[in-house]
Amino acid sequence: MAGVIQNLPTRSGSSARPLRATEESQWVRRTLIGVMLLFFLSFLLLPLVAVFGEAFRQGVRVYFEAFKDHNALAAIKLTLLTAAIAVPANTIFGIAAAWAIARFEFRGKQLLTTLIDLPLWVSPIIGGMLYVLLFGRHGWLGQWLFDHNIKIIFATPGIVLATVFVTFPYVARGLIPLMEAQGAAEEEAALTLGARGWQVFWYITLPKIKWGLIYGIILCNARAVGEFGAVSVVSGHINGLTNTLPLQIEVLYNDYNEYAFVSAFALASALSLVALLTIAIKSYVEWRAARQLEEA
Amino acid sequence: MKRVLPGFGPTLGFTLFYLALVVLIPFAALTLKVFDGPMADVWKTVSSERVVAAYKLSFVAAAGAALINGFIGFLTAWVLVRYRFPGRRLVEGLIDLPFALPTAVAGIALTALYAPNGWIGKWLGELNIQAAYNRTGVVIALIFIGFPFVVRTLQPVLLGLAAEVEEAAATLGASRWQTFWRILFPATLPSLLTGIALAFGRGVGEYGSIIFISGNLPFKTEITPFVIASKLEQFDYRGAAGIGFVMLLFSLLILIMVNGFQWWHRRRTGSLHSA
Numbered sequence: 001m002a003g004v005i006q007n008l009p010t011r012s013g014s015s016a017r018p019l020r021a022t023e024e025s026q027w028v029r030r031t032l033i034g035v036m037l038l039f040f041l042s043f044l045l046l047p048l049v050a051v052f053g054e055a056f057r058q059g060v061r062v063y064f065e066a067f068k069d070h071n072a073l074a075a076i077k078l079t080l081l082t083a084a085i086a087v088p089a090n091t092i093f094g095i096a097a098a099w100a101i102a103r104f105e106f107r108g109k110q111l112l113t114t115l116i117d118l119p120l121w122v123s124p125i126i127g128g129m130l131y132v133l134l135f136g137r138h139g140w141l142g143q144w145l146f147d148h149n150i151k152i153i154f155a156t157p158g159i160v161l162a163t164v165f166v167t168f169p170y171v172a173r174g175l176i177p178l179m180e181a182q183g184a185a186e187e188e189a190a191l192t193l194g195a196r197g198w199q200v201f202w203y204i205t206l207p208k209i210k211w212g213l214i215y216g217i218i219l220c221n222a223r224a225v226g227e228f229g230a231v232s233v234v235s236g237h238i239n240g241l242t243n244t245l246p247l248q249i250e251v252l253y254n255d256y257n258e259y260a261f262v263s264a265f266a267l268a269s270a271l272s273l274v275a276l277l278t279i280a281i282k283s284y285v286e287w288r289a290a291r292q293l294e295e296a
Numbered sequence: 297m298k299r300v301l302p303g304f305g306p307t308l309g310f311t312l313f314y315l316a317l318v319v320l321i322p323f324a325a326l327t328l329k330v331f332d333g334p335m336a337d338v339w340k341t342v343s344s345e346r347v348v349a350a351y352k353l354s355f356v357a358a359a360g361a362a363l364i365n366g367f368i369g370f371l372t373a374w375v376l377v378r379y380r381f382p383g384r385r386l387v388e389g390l391i392d393l394p395f396a397l398p399t400a401v402a403g404i405a406l407t408a409l410y411a412p413n414g415w416i417g418k419w420l421g422e423l424n425i426q427a428a429y430n431r432t433g434v435v436i437a438l439i440f441i442g443f444p445f446v447v448r449t450l451q452p453v454l455l456g457l458a459a460e461v462e463e464a465a466a467t468l469g470a471s472r473w474q475t476f477w478r479i480l481f482p483a484t485l486p487s488l489l490t491g492i493a494l495a496f497g498r499g500v501g502e503y504g505s506i507i508f509i510s511g512n513l514p515f516k517t518e519i520t521p522f523v524i525a526s527k528l529e530q531f532d533y534r535g536a537a538g539i540g541f542v543m544l545l546f547s548l549l550i551l552i553m554v555n556g557f558q559w560w561h562r563r564r565t566g567s568l569h570s571a
Contacts, residue, residue: 036387226398
């Protein structure tokens, strides 16, 4: 049916194969590819190259010095701690939300899905501000927290909360469409055969959604490790205490001395590697998730 | 139908509890803060000249960058879906870089490139173009941030277009340009608009990638999220909440717009796409 319709032979005659009626001429194709590659180079590839170029400008030794600074080490530790809390918390939430939304019908489901997406729609600065308005010195609970000597804003709990907020939807969003498409026939069969709820989840659902789950987790992690705006508002920028890696980069970058500048890019290069790794895993997982869906 | 699967109550309960804790209660705190006291004070802040200049910059720059992304994103999606060329896999892989790269890293990297003494900035300087520490810089950062939205919403749609439609057009004597302009482009328009609106929505609230390259000069290159952050630093919670509230209202409008485009897309699908 979809037979190839031959057009008149091409004018250029340079290519042996005549042009199909549903293809563009060679110069159109080359121009489009050229424009796209030029954009790709100046907006995607070169920024990445620039990070590493600036990071290694003073040599390998200076590059690695950047990671030995105690403020940098503290920032790395805080970033890892934050991700270690935010990612599992949002993963558990994501699984629960996906189970409820993809497996059951109930009123307000659409509204719930929209509300889960909300953090992706608001400025990260607003995300951070929400917690300042609640827990900050002049926030709703500020006085009470002060009286009880509990510090949330300008301390680790605030940073964790802001990170939880911005990474909130990722796992749920990765799982809901996959679980809706897969359906629950296997789970129902297992239940009829006498399996318990948790058994069904561990032995049937979890293997089924594995790749979609990993997909959500790595995106959630990338955002948790790299979040800047939301965390910046709640951090207070106390060196060695409340600076995450991206905030430490800002501090170093704004220090206006050559050594700090290079250190900023050295730390940025580490985060760039995390980003590249995330993209690589993401492509692989997308491919596996597509296969998992086909097999289902 | 009787529910066979277990766990509806606990999972929905936990979801609502967690949602309330992380999202709903904090949003309520914001709204209450805005209305906690004389409204004239908040109004004075959100309508002050400096803040209005920041809204304008945020919206105009985000809209401009989103439109540029609409064009270049369409082109990129088209090239990636339809042509084979060396380096295609690298391009395909790095499209998502702006999603994965921390915004602060993007900010300093773009500044290093486009500042007057940067790799590209030096070269642009000879053409008398300044691309950093001004509004152009804001747009450059927003183009970077919004780029994947258009490409990723268009790719599946372009892949799904039925070849028969194009072939029929060609048999009926349409030129390639006519086929594109009259058939392919209208079929992808709802998704293109969705992608543009998504990039716009993200751009309006963007912070990390902009503040390094913009220079943050009041009235000139100061974006709205930056104004909120500085109000918070001065402990002007209510002013910050007011500006944030205005931004939320705009985001809501964009969200409604995106849903409209997607509804339009679903209505169109079926007529021009293969099953």
